[in-house]
Amino acid sequence: MQKEKLKEITDLLAIEQSDRDSILSFDLPDDKSEYLKNCSHIFDNQDFEPATVSNSLSDKVVDFVTEINSKRCYLQNGFTSCNFENGITSSKIYDVFEAIANSSKSFSLVCNFDGSSQINNVEVNNLLRGVHPDKTLFCNNKFSVSVDNNQKAVYKFLTVSDSENPACQIAVTNIVVKSGAKFDLHLLNNINNKSSFVHRLNVTIEDNCEVKISNCNFNGKFVQTILNVNMIGEGSTLSAPGISMPTDNQVFDYLSFINHKVSNCTSNQKIRAIANGNGYSNFYGLVKVAQDAQKTQSDQVNNNILLSETAKIESKPQLEIYADDVKCSHGSTTGMLDSEAIFYMRSRGISEKAAQGLLIQAFTQEIVNEIDAENYGEVLNSLITQKLI
Amino acid sequence: MLEIKDLHASVEGKEILKGINLTIKPGEVHAIMGPNGSGKSTLASVLAGNEVFDVTSGEVTLDGKNLLNLKPEERAAEGIFLAFQYPVEIPGVSINNFMKTAINEQRKYKGLDPIPAPEFLKLIKEKKEFVELDKKLDGRSVNQGFSGGEKKKLEVFQMAVLNPKIAILDETDSGLDIDALRIVASGVNKLRNPQNSFIVITHYQRLLDYITPDVVHVLYNGRIIKTGDKNLALELENTGYDELKKEADALYN
Numbered sequence: 001m002q003k004e005k006l007k008e009i010t011d012l013l014a015i016e017q018s019d020r021d022s023i024l025s026f027d028l029p030d031d032k033s034e035y036l037k038n039c040s041h042i043f044d045n046q047d048f049e050p051a052t053v054s055n056s057l058s059d060k061v062v063d064f065v066t067e068i069n070s071k072r073c074y075l076q077n078g079f080t081s082c083n084f085e086n087g088i089t090s091s092k093i094y095d096v097f098e099a100i101a102n103s104s105k106s107f108s109l110v111c112n113f114d115g116s117s118q119i120n121n122v123e124v125n126n127l128l129r130g131v132h133p134d135k136t137l138f139c140n141n142k143f144s145v146s147v148d149n150n151q152k153a154v155y156k157f158l159t160v161s162d163s164e165n166p167a168c169q170i171a172v173t174n175i176v177v178k179s180g181a182k183f184d185l186h187l188l189n190n191i192n193n194k195s196s197f198v199h200r201l202n203v204t205i206e207d208n209c210e211v212k213i214s215n216c217n218f219n220g221k222f223v224q225t226i227l228n229v230n231m232i233g234e235g236s237t238l239s240a241p242g243i244s245m246p247t248d249n250q251v252f253d254y255l256s257f258i259n260h261k262v263s264n265c266t267s268n269q270k271i272r273a274i275a276n277g278n279g280y281s282n283f284y285g286l287v288k289v290a291q292d293a294q295k296t297q298s299d300q301v302n303n304n305i306l307l308s309e310t311a312k313i314e315s316k317p318q319l320e321i322y323a324d325d326v327k328c329s330h331g332s333t334t335g336m337l338d339s340e341a342i343f344y345m346r347s348r349g350i351s352e353k354a355a356q357g358l359l360i361q362a363f364t365q366e367i368v369n370e371i372d373a374e375n376y377g378e379v380l381n382s383l384i385t386q387k388l389i
Numbered sequence: 390m391l392e393i394k395d396l397h398a399s400v401e402g403k404e405i406l407k408g409i410n411l412t413i414k415p416g417e418v419h420a421i422m423g424p425n426g427s428g429k430s431t432l433a434s435v436l437a438g439n440e441v442f443d444v445t446s447g448e449v450t451l452d453g454k455n456l457l458n459l460k461p462e463e464r465a466a467e468g469i470f471l472a473f474q475y476p477v478e479i480p481g482v483s484i485n486n487f488m489k490t491a492i493n494e495q496r497k498y499k500g501l502d503p504i505p506a507p508e509f510l511k512l513i514k515e516k517k518e519f520v521e522l523d524k525k526l527d528g529r530s531v532n533q534g535f536s537g538g539e540k541k542k543l544e545v546f547q548m549a550v551l552n553p554k555i556a557i558l559d560e561t562d563s564g565l566d567i568d569a570l571r572i573v574a575s576g577v578n579k580l581r582n583p584q585n586s587f588i589v590i591t592h593y594q595r596l597l598d599y600i601t602p603d604v605v606h607v608l609y610n611g612r613i614i615k616t617g618d619k620n621l622a623l624e625l626e627n628t629g630y631d632e633l634k635k636e637a638d639a640l641y642n
Binding site (some may be wrong): 142338340341343344345346348349350351353354358359361362363365366 | 392437438460461462464465466470471473476477478479480481482486487490491492494498530547551593605
C-alpha cells in the first residue's frame with residue numbers, strides 16, 4: 001500500500017528514474033500486514049503540491065545551529081535558500097558543497113571532503129516549510145557525501161520545520177567513506193506533526209575506516225529512516241546509536257541493513273525508543289555476515305520503554321551469518337518504567353513526572369554519550385527534556 | 390507531632406493493618422518490633438504513601454495536617470522520610486543529581502528557590518563525611534552495584550541531607566555487619582534532636598543497643614498489642630513473641 005502510494009507520488013512529480021528506483025527499492029519486513037497498517041495512512045488522502053521556496057530564513061533554523069565553527073548549508077523545502085533560477089545546473093555554495101538543480105523539481109547537494117579545503121565539519125539545516133494548511137508540500141532530494149582517503153569529517157543533517165503546514169520530503173543520501181577515513185554522520189528529525197520525512201541512506205565503507213551514524217527522532221507525523229550500510233573493506237568499525245521518542249500519533253520507523261561483506265570489521269548498534277501517547281516506534285534491523293567476513297564482531301541491541309497504554313513498539317533485530325568464525329549478538333527489550341524506582345524517588349520528594357524524567361534521561365544519556373558530538377549533546381538533551389514536558 | 394488513629398490498610402483486598410493507633414511527639418524515638426508478617430513494613434509503606442496499599446479507614450496527621458490525602462512526594466516535603474528495607478537501584482541517575490532534584494522539588498513545594506550550587510555541594514560533602522560514605526561512590530548511580538551496607542549508609546546519608554521531621558527506618562539493620570550497623574546507628578543518633586522523631590522498625594534487639602528508643606511497640610497481626618519502654622525489647626529478646634501472640638489471638642479472635 002505504502003509502496004504504491006509512494007510510486008504515485010513520485011510519478012506525479014516526475015522524479016528521475018534512478019531516484020525513484022532508489023526510493024522504492026527498499027525491502028519491507030516479511031511480516032508486512034501490521035507494519036503497513038501503521039504506515040499506510042501516512043500518505044492517504046493527501047493533496048500534494050510541488051515545493052517552492054522563499055528567501056527568508058526563520059529563527060527556528062538558527063536555533064538548530066549547533067557548531068560554532070562548522071560550515072552550514074541551509075535548505076528550504078529541499079532547495080538552498082539562495083536565489084535559485086530554473087536552468088542553473090551547478091552552484092558552489094561553500095567550499096565543500098556543490099548544489100545541482102536538474103529541474104525546478106529535483107535538486108541535489110554534493111559534499112566532498114577531499115582535504116582541499118580546511119573544512120571538515122558541516123551542517124545541513126534541512127528546513128521543511130509547508131505553505132498551505134491542507135495541501136502537502138512535496139520535495140524530493142538527492143544528497144551525496146564523499147570522504148576521501150584518511151580524511152576526518154563530521155556531517156550533521158538536521159531536518160526541522162518552522163510552520164504548522166504539512167510537508168513531505170523523500171530523500172536519498174549516498175555516502176562513500178574511503179580508506180582510512182573517520183566519518184561521523186548525525187541525523188536529527190524534528191518536524192511538525194503534519195509532516196513526513198522518508199530518508200534512505202546508502203553508505204559504503206572501505207577499509208580501516210571509523211564510522212558513526214546516529215539517528216534521533218523527536219517529532220513528525222511519519223519519519224522513516226532506511227539505513228543501508230555495506231562494509232566492503234577490512235578493519236573498519238561502525239557504530240550506530242539512535243533515540244526515538246514518538247508521542248501523540250507520531251510514527252517513527254527505523255530500518256537498518258548492515259552488510260558485513262569482508263572480514264575483520266566491527267559494527268555496534270544501540271537503539272533506544274520511548275513511546276508515549278499513541279506513539280509508534282518500529283525498529284527493524286538486519287545484520288548480514290557474508291561467508292568471507294570472518295572475525296566479524298557485531299552487536300545490535302534495541303531497548304524500549306512504553307509510557308502509556310496506547311503507545312506501541314515493534315522491534316525485530318535479526319542476524320544472518322554465513323561465516324563460521326564470528327562474534328555476533330542481538331537483542332531487544334521492551335518494558336515500562338520501574339514503578340519501585342519511581343516510588344523510591346517520590347518518597348524523597350521528587351514528583352512523579354520529574355521521577356519519570358530522571359529515569360528517561362538516564363535511559364537516553366548512554367546513547368547521547370555515545371553520539372558524543374561537540375555541542376550536540378546539549379541540543380539532544382534539551383529536545384529530550386522538551387519531549388518529557 | 391505524628392498522630393495515627395485507627396489506621397486500616399489492605400493490599401489486593403487482604404487487610405494487613407487492622408487499626409493502628411500511635412502518637413509520636415517531637416524528639417522521640419519509637420521502636421516497632423514484631424514477628425514476620427505482622428505488618429511492620431506495610432505501616433512504613435503506608436506512611437510514606439505507597440499506592441500499592443489501600444487505606445480503608447483511619448487517619449494520619451503530621452502537625453495537624455492530614456497526610457493521607459497527600460502524594461508521596463508531598464509527604465516527603467512535609468517531612469516524612471522512609472529509609473527503605475531494600476533500597477532501589479536507579480541506573481544512570483547519579484547520587485548528586487538525585488539529591489539535588491529531591492532538595493529542589495521539596496523547596497519548590499515550600500515555595501523556595503532552588504538551592505544555590507555552592508551551598509548544595511557543601512551540604513553533600515558534609516553529609517557524606519557524616520555517614521562515612523566511601524569516596525569511591527562519588528559519581529556512581531543511586532544504589533547501583535552497592536553492597537548491602539553501602540545501600541543502608543546511603544539511606545542515612547539521604548536522611549541527613551533532607552533533614553525530615555519524621556524518619557521511618559524500615560529494618561535498616563537487616564543485612565548489615567557490625568561495623569556498618571555502628572555507622573548507621575551513630576548517624577541516626579547524631580541526627581536526633583528535640584524537633585525530629587524516629588520510627589525504628591526492627592526484628593532484633595541488636596539495633597536498639599545502639600539507638601536507644603523512648604517507646605517500644607509490639608506489632609502483631611496488624612495491631613499494636615503491647616507498648617512499653619526500652620526494657621520491653623530486652624524482655625522480648627529473652628521470651629520471644631509466643632506469649633504475647635497467644636494473648637492477642639485470644640483477645641481478637
